Amino acid sequence: MTVDESWEKVERWLARYAPEDELPEPAGRDDLARLSEQAGIRLPPDIEQSLLRHNGSGLVTVVPPGFVLYGVDEIARSYTEWHVLKSDEPVYVPIGSLGPLEMTVDTRTGHIGSYDPVQGYVRDDDPLGASFSALLAFVADALDSSPPWIAMLPGGEEWEATHEDADFPGTLSWTDEAGEPADWDMNSLNRRFGFTDDGNSS
Template sequence: MTSRDIGHWWRRIESWLRRREQLRTLAPPATAADLAAVERRCGVKLPRDLAELLRHHNGSGSFTLPPVFAILSTTELIAHWEIKVEIWSDHPCSPFRASFLPFAADGAGGVLHLDTAPGGDGRVQAHDREGGSLGVTDHPRWDSLPSLMHHTAETLESGHALDGYLPPGEESDFLIWEDDLWDDDTEDE
């Protein structure tokens, strides 16, 4: 997949949100100045896929990537990066490096990030507030940012579970994914 796929997947996600009358939750595109601010403050070159993601929407509002990750704006990205670097920079076996750029957050100190260091494989990684991996599995959705967007769009459209999570229900104003372990068959048990 290439970064051009990000726009394709964003349009499909936007279409799903439009049908739910939730498109307004997405932020407008990031500007060139927004993207330059990330590179300047974090001291790294933005990966092409991440720049493309932000060029479409500089944050996701109440829409989340599965299961609970809101896409960060460039301002939020910088803030999360600064906090992670400050907390983990003195840790002798730091699970977070300055080359990690967070792009989504779970609201509890966990982030999804890409490694911008030379040799970084483009795989989506996760870091929780304690340094753990947040359950990133071997599912192909984690292979890259375009793969994550692809699997998210496909799952929204199909309504089927993605790695154990169902898309937000039609009746929900909160666009949070649901754990498929709690479907109707298990409510009475």
């Protein structure tokens, strides 16, 4: 799945369920050139393509459990701080955040990781960390499925997308709280999947 195809799925979900969310307009190629010249970094192609679709995610928490994606200016600002404070890791570029936790990309390999002030740089060896495009496709497929929209993270963590957050209704939020027990209509399910309810048990 391409980055644009993934964004299309995310955009459809937001338009239908989270009309209060608004993604930023695209960055321009001149913005990417400026980032490269001023900060001295070149982002992997999939992240550049994402920025050319949306210059970050604004306040929209696209990636569970609640990461927002940086735009070009935020990447440059955060990388400048990163380069000064963490100069032993100059190839890691921050591309998003969840509070003090930053999502990073290894510009040599495209691998996604994270940085926090306590643990430092961390990269999990899981398929979602292989690239930004893989991570975005994972989110897109979760939102493109039938509800409930569950994202199963490595390690067995389950995060559910919701547009019914009490504090921010009409926006995309991720929750790890179990939903209400499903009220299954077994007769309807039996008909849907070709089973007959003849009262006999096998």
